[in-house]
Amino acid sequence: MxxxxxxxxxxxxxxxxxxAQDMIKLLTEVDGMSDWESxxxxxxxxxxxxYGSVTExxxxxxxxxxxxxxxxxxxxxxxxxxxxxxxxxRRAVIAAKYYKANPPYFGELATRVLEDxxxxxxxxxxxxxxxxxxxxxxxxxxxxEPQFPVGTMAVxxxxxxxxxxxxxxxxxIIEHPxxxxxxxNGAKRVVVLPVGESTSSETxxxxxxxxxxxxx
Numbered sequence: 001m002x003x004x005x006x007x008x009x010x011x012x013x014x015x016x017x018x019x020a021q022d023m024i025k026l027l028t029e030v031d032g033m034s035d036w037e038s039x040x041x042x043x044x045x046x047x048x049x050x051y052g053s054v055t056e057x058x059x060x061x062x063x064x065x066x067x068x069x070x071x072x073x074x075x076x077x078x079x080x081x082x083x084x085x086x087x088x089x090r091r092a093v094i095a096a097k098y099y100k101a102n103p104p105y106f107g108e109l110a111t112r113v114l115e116d117x118x119x120x121x122x123x124x125x126x127x128x129x130x131x132x133x134x135x136x137x138x139x140x141x142x143x144x145e146p147q148f149p150v151g152t153m154a155v156x157x158x159x160x161x162x163x164x165x166x167x168x169x170x171x172x173i174i175e176h177p178x179x180x181x182x183x184x185n186g187a188k189r190v191v192v193l194p195v196g197e198s199t200s201s202e203t204x205x206x207x208x209x210x211x212x213x214x215x216x
Contacts, residue, residue: 016053023066024048030069037065080123089117092126094142095135097179137183146188147205148173154208156192162207169194170211177202 027033027041044058054062067073096110106129112119121129129135148154152173156166171192180187186206193200 014051014053014055020054020059020062021048023062024054027062027065027069033065033069041065077122081120084120084126088126088130091130091135091139092121094139094180095130098135098138098181098183099129101179101181134183138180141180141183141185141187142178144188146173146176146190147186148190148208150174150176153195153211154192155211156203157207157209159207162203163201166192166194166201166203171195171208174200 024041024045028045033041040061044054044062047058048054092113096106096113099106099110100114109121109125109129113121130139150173154171154173156162156169156171158167171194173190174193175191177189177191179189181189182204184206186204188205189202190205190208191200191202192208
């Protein structure tokens with residue numbers, strides 16, 4: 001006895017609303033769309049005229065396009081672009097360096113911010129990457145005054161989070177690298193050189209303590 005399997009592609013769920021028709025009409029009158037967008041809108045328009053409906057997937061896409069080309073939203077994006085000056089760019093770079101050091105979040109956005117100085121992220125993308133509590137903490141740490149200025153001395157704590165070779169050693173502070181890798185109090189990066197040695201190492205200020213008064 002033979003068995004036959006029949007497979008049919010599910011019929012797309014269709015949407016037929018006044019809202020869909022209004023959005024299609026609006027989008028056919030928009031200037032400045034990409035070729036793909038224009039062709040997509042024309043295809044949906046042809047389908048609407050033939051069937052009086054669009055699929056749910058098409059409906060979602062025309063919603064996104066209608067939102068993108070809404071005059072108020074266009075005005076808001078222009079205002080955002082104009083407001084994106086040096087301060088926002090600087091914060092975006094700090095946040096991007098933080099997330100590059102802490103993957104996988106915002107990987108593509110962080111890369112683009114760091115590699116293209118002319119790139120302006122959308123307001124939504126900027127807020128997501130730069131206005132969360134970790135990014136704000138990274139900016140705070142970046143902008144804080146060093147607890148251990150270059151040229152001073154300190155002692156490395158014996159915490160198990162410091163490099164084993166540095167624990168308990170007296171060190172010179174020789175540099176504060178740019179960028180913040182940890183969103184924690186005292187996480188400003190610092191390059192130190194142990195007394196009597198020729199090789200420097202990187203740690204964070206929270207793993208240092210002041211030199212005892214008798215050794216200052």
